[in-house]
Amino acid sequence: MRYLERLAQFICKNMTLWVVILSAIAFFYPAPFKPIGKYISYLLGVIMLGMGLTMSLEDFRLVLTRPKDVFYGVFFRYLIMPLVGFGAAKLLGLPPALAAGMVLLGAAPSGTGSNVMTYIAKGDTALSITVSSINTILAPVLTTYIFSFLAGSMIPIDVGALLLDIVKIVLVPVAAGVVLHMLVPSLVEKLAKVVPAVSVIFIVAIIASVVALNSAKLATMAFILFVAVVIHNTAGLLLGYYAGRTVGMSRKKSRAITFEIGMENSGLAVALALAHLDPMAALPAAVMTVWEYIAGSLLASYWGNKPVDGIAAPAGEAIAAAK
Template identity: 30%
Template sequence: MEASFLSAVVLPIALAIIMLGMGLSLVPEDFQRVKKYPKAVSIGLISQLVFLPMIGFVIAKVVPMQPAIAMGLMIVALCPGGVSSNIITFLAKGDVALSVTLTAFSSVITVFTIPVLGNLAYQHFIGQTAAIALPIGATIVQIFLMTLLPIGLGMGVRQIFPEMARRLEKVTSSLAVALLAAIILVLIIREWNRIPGFILQVGVGVVLLNTISMLVGFYVSKLFNLNSPQQICIAIEVGIQNGTLAIAITAGLLNNPEMAIPAAIYSLFMNVTGLIAISYGRKLAATKSLQQPLESKV
């Protein structure tokens, strides 16, 4: 598969399909939940859009890694929550409504924050004299076409043809997983000889970014006295990133496959911590359900 075909065709199509699937699962009420629990939404978005990039920057500076790898890690930290966070939150007995709201809002907001913060990160790690830059205006337009437009189209179909939307959601989910797997496989094949070195650099950074961000999301939520399902939800939402968007930006917009390596490895590793979150959330929910009958008898 040619690199240009991968970055120019496959990546945007894969991301658009994923975003279309997300749109098919959303209704306008999902964006109105901020009125019902503004504190939880605010804490979730601040953890996602402020704390996560800060954590990513510190890790990229402290852990020894090539500039392209550091930039790739930063792009992961700048991306919104992944659509799989909603499924993982559901399985972990977290607040699914809050998860959907945070995914929706972060997907909209990062259309504008990724180009600005990404440009600053690019200048810092790559240098202003680099041949490739991240043009803010063009990047906003491209991210809009790959994310917000498919989401809006999906929501429109959901409103007008609800039955069709339910059927299409299953198809788009399966197709998106297959395309993402194909993209990661192609990246691995192309960089096979250099992967051991990349893993040594990226592995530590990815593990630190994923685990620290999830712990920060969890304990910040706990600090502000959010309930357990909301704590679980925010921890997952901060840790489960939109890896496909990160790959599309690095391998597509920036045309640098090396920068896409952190996103590819992160997309794999976050499923491990996702399973841990599911196990913890279900045990916590079971403990709470056992405590309630005991408390009612006292």
């Protein structure tokens, strides 16, 4: 078991490296990776199950004790990023499929990577975990209808099918994970050290598949796509922080909101794009998976070396490995 734990840590620690290597291979030799596309929704379901295994009812306690903070986190998440995605697509004149992919990426809930970045940045980790959990639970309704409203003029959208897919891919696996956490906590505690590595492997496989499916188009669109994603992520991080400060949040809380806004569940956006849109619409989310961890870790490290509101965060604070 110790060997597996060390291997899992190695896999998770070098996630960006695996994404870059496998994506490069998939770009030049796409054939072996294309068949994975048919199974992306299942792979993402396993990833969301893993997320559910790390969640408990305690994660929702702040909804009752600090409802205003949680509301702001959810409200800003689903207000800022869809509009930023829509604005970036219009500003750069992206073709309809890529534009829709940008909006879908923005309308997705925050990703679990935001919790890790918040911890490193000495932000309010409890707030980050709660906001991520609520964002994920609300995704079937909010992601579906926000995306439909903003992207409906770009491409045809089957709202009912999209909502059902998000329920199946996100809500059901997450709920199953939470239930298992409640019923067999000792088993889940053991699995928690390995589950993140499984999620990383599946995410890398998903991204490689997207690159393979779009290898021909990616060669001509790489630059504009990269610019769009950088604009999207940078604007999200900046607006997330200053939105928090504007409504009176402390720097510690605002750091949490920053990553809740700027880091997205790009895997979900990839799966939905491949299932309901042109495969090219999955490219923004695939690129974002790499970029948001690079930008997020740089910002988190910078903040982590600075005091929060004039007081250094406790040195012994810990966070669950998968959160």
